[in-house]
Amino acid sequence: MTAQRQLLRAYGDRRDDGIIQLSFTLPVPLSEKAKEAASRFCAALGLTDVKVAAAERAADEYTFFIVYARANVSIDYAAISTPELVIKKLGFDELNALIEEKIARRVVVVGACTGTDTHTVGIDAILNMKGFSGDYGLERYPWFDAHNLGSQVPNVELVRIAKEKKADAVLVSQVVTQRDVHKDNSRQFIEEATKGGLKGQVALLLGGPRVDHALALELGFDAGFGPGTKPSDVANYVVHRVLQKIGKEARGAHFEGEPS
């Protein structure tokens, strides 16, 4: 028996009209010729009904475009299967109470933005007291012992400190993705974590704007967290990992909506 297909087309003004909006930059100064180039570029992508809605100078010799166009393609949603991390979330007080009752010690996490990456806002959002989007960071949880090492931390140093602090989880943030530097650096972290005996023992989390759970798994991490992650997502994930490790929750237990 073949599964029911679920064909998707983009939704612009009405269902299945295929209208999309896209933005891109071309290395030419703003002019009518540049707009025509943008239009032909979209046509070369297979788009039709192309309308250049905005064209602005991005820098000397660069123009930024926003285009509306019709994509005459559809994809089968039913044929997609992708790993997804869904966490059974407890509130701040409930989670602290669960740690106190079942783990009976503070859960230790060590995080950093590693390699040459200076972007600390993401890891700060997860770890700092004030947190992110109305959600307290891990430093605020009395039953977490959170260490934020800041930016440009060498992988080897992160592994050393994680071992020294007897971390339950290591949080790696990667924001710069030019030339896939985030992947290279993440792989190097996993090498160091493996050498240092952390892999398989400590929860290894990767996060950043171009990170998703599938990529993190592919790179050798235990979980990946992307844009919009809240500290409480991370706190819940780490606590359940620790509970599984100490045998207080079935290994491979699935939480609400978690993929099998």
Ligand code: B12
């Ligand atoms: C602020 C900023 C800076 C600041 C950083 C200050 C600081 N202390 O962090 C400064 C000015 C220093 C800076 C410098 C640079 N930047 Co900058 N920067 C930004 C900017 C505007 C915002 C990033 C940010 O703070 N986002 C907000 C946080 C909250 O979001 P987030 O990082 O995604 O984090 C969330 C999730 O991803 C997740 N998360 C993140 N990490 C982790 C980790 C774990 C373990 C978990 C669980 C979750 C998690 O949780 C967070 C909360 O939801 C972005 C553009 C943009 N609008 O995004 C460019 C941007 C990231 N920067 C960019 C670039 C290129 C640079 C520079 C290289 C510029 C230059 N030529 O010098 C340098 C970097 C130098 C270096 N060595 O790293 C590019 C990166 C392009 C790319 N594809 O790689 C961007 C996208 C701008 C652009 N469009 O070109 N930058």
